[in-house]
Amino acid sequence: xxxxxxxxxxxxxxxxxxxxxxxxxxxxxxxxxxFWDGVLLVAATPxxxxxxxxxxxxxxxx
Numbered sequence: 001x002x003x004x005x006x007x008x009x010x011x012x013x014x015x016x017x018x019x020x021x022x023x024x025x026x027x028x029x030x031x032x033x034x035f036w037d038g039v040l041l042v043a044a045t046p047x048x049x050x051x052x053x054x055x056x057x058x059x060x061x062x
Contacts, residue, residue: 039051
């Protein structure tokens with residue numbers, strides 16, 4: 001997967017929130033889009049390299 005950041009392709013890890021974020025007061029189908037837009041905004045920041053953290057729970061895949 002790649003994201004266009006400042007006209008330069010950048011490889012990314014796919015964010016995997018678990019459970020799916022629901023704290024944004026938007027329709028369910030828009031919440032994930034807001035989350036992804038935030039990831040792209042961070043990735044477009046000059047000098048940004050990586051955002052990662054250790055799992056603190058197993059993924060919820062339902």
